[in-house]
Amino acid sequence: MKTVRAIAAAIGLLFAAHLGAASASAATEVGNDCVGNAVDVDVTMVQRSSASARPLSVPAAGVLTRWSVEVINYPGAVLHSLKVLRPMATSQFRAVAEAYARVRSGLNSFEARLPVQKGDRFGLGGTGEIFYCEGLSASEELWKGGFDLPLGNQGFFVTDPAAGVPLVATVEPDADGDGYGDESQDGCPQSAAFQGPCPTADLDLIALRRRGSVLLLVTSSSETPVRVSAFARIPGKRAPKRKRARVSARAKLPTQTKTVAPGKFVRFNLRYTKRLRTALSGLPRSKSLTLRITSSATDVAGRVTTKRLSLKLRGQRRT
Numbered sequence: 001m002k003t004v005r006a007i008a009a010a011i012g013l014l015f016a017a018h019l020g021a022a023s024a025s026a027a028t029e030v031g032n033d034c035v036g037n038a039v040d041v042d043v044t045m046v047q048r049s050s051a052s053a054r055p056l057s058v059p060a061a062g063v064l065t066r067w068s069v070e071v072i073n074y075p076g077a078v079l080h081s082l083k084v085l086r087p088m089a090t091s092q093f094r095a096v097a098e099a100y101a102r103v104r105s106g107l108n109s110f111e112a113r114l115p116v117q118k119g120d121r122f123g124l125g126g127t128g129e130i131f132y133c134e135g136l137s138a139s140e141e142l143w144k145g146g147f148d149l150p151l152g153n154q155g156f157f158v159t160d161p162a163a164g165v166p167l168v169a170t171v172e173p174d175a176d177g178d179g180y181g182d183e184s185q186d187g188c189p190q191s192a193a194f195q196g197p198c199p200t201a202d203l204d205l206i207a208l209r210r211r212g213s214v215l216l217l218v219t220s221s222s223e224t225p226v227r228v229s230a231f232a233r234i235p236g237k238r239a240p241k242r243k244r245a246r247v248s249a250r251a252k253l254p255t256q257t258k259t260v261a262p263g264k265f266v267r268f269n270l271r272y273t274k275r276l277r278t279a280l281s282g283l284p285r286s287k288s289l290t291l292r293i294t295s296s297a298t299d300v301a302g303r304v305t306t307k308r309l310s311l312k313l314r315g316q317r318r319t
Contacts, residue, residue: 027065027172027183029054031122034140036071036131036166039078043130044149046085046093046123046157047165048141057087057121058171064114065181066170067099067122070107071131077102080130082167083123083149084114091143093121094154103131115179122169125149133164140164191300198301205295205309206265212277214311216268218295220260228268229255230293232313234279251276260297276313283315 032050047056067082084097101110124130125148132142142165143157172181178192188198202221207214218226230253253270260266270293272280279289293309 027170027181028059028062029168029170030056030058031168032056032133032140032164032166033070033168034133034136034164034166036069036133038134039129039131040144041129042127042146042148044083044085044095044123044125044145044147044155044157045130045132045160045165046083046121046143047167048143048159049139050141050164051137051139054168057119058116059118060171060173061117062115062171062173063179063181063185064097064112064116064122064169065172065184066109066111068107068109068168069103069124069131069166071103071105071166073105074131077104078129078131079103079126081125081148082110082112082169083125084116085121085123085149086117087119087121088154091157091159092154093123093143093149093157095125095149095151096120098125098151113180113185115174116171122165122167124165124167131166133166134162136162136164138162188300190302194300198299198303200303201297201299201305203260203295203297203305203307205293205307207293207309207311209311209313212272214270214291214293216270216293216295216309217265218258218260218268219263219265220297221262222299223259223261224297224299225257226260226266226295226297227255227257228270228293228295229253230270230291232276232279232289232291234275234289249275251279280313281316284317284319285315286319287315288312289315 032047080103082099085093086096097114099112127148142160142163144160145155145157172183175189176192180186182189187196188194199222201224204219206217232251234249291311296306
């Protein structure tokens, strides 16, 4: 019973760890989902405090992949600039990235690809009319600058109570640091070299018999380390009153690992061990041993590709 409970507890810990890892890498929504019901002109605004459960600053470095603004019914469309604002001091920010879009009545959603750092905040700005939320609770407060903060510049902001910025931004992790969000923009988050699906490592082998060795030529569809191992079964003496030979040993060749690039053959020289040479020298030329060769590669996504090859090695003893 104690053993069963211990196993169950271990499984529970593993499951909890898996959930923790999954949640740590999930996308995060940052900002305030209030509905813009007022406008100001030639400003930049960023939320200072909010009653929302969403964080107001980026919790971990990643990529802003989507942002949304919801406003009341309004005729036409108004150009808004999403600002990625980096805190420099109290009430002071630098604009480090931006994206433009026209905001219309209702919920507006826009795609983006802006790398962000931990602690960055998101604001709205522009030289025309910019929506914000007024008449909110006392816990809602924003910072407002009387200017459209240009990219690369920094400025001071003043507080505006009972007000909010109607902006929600989605930040995704970027494990490989390629500037693409891992969940919606990057098909291969394990490697910065690929944004589409991670390439598989398909192997092709060519084996050439040589004196005292086998030359194995290996190529792969993508660059990857390739591990090659080989062995041959060496039959022992016949057991009394038995028809079949008894397998007494394996002749294992040293394992080799080399990086293989696509479109190129890499040479693996599989030298016979002393045990294998002795077995072949004592084996009639009419018989042979089978050398079993295994090559394996792990692609950037962690998928393992294995390819095997069998090669007959003729005996060397003359009858």
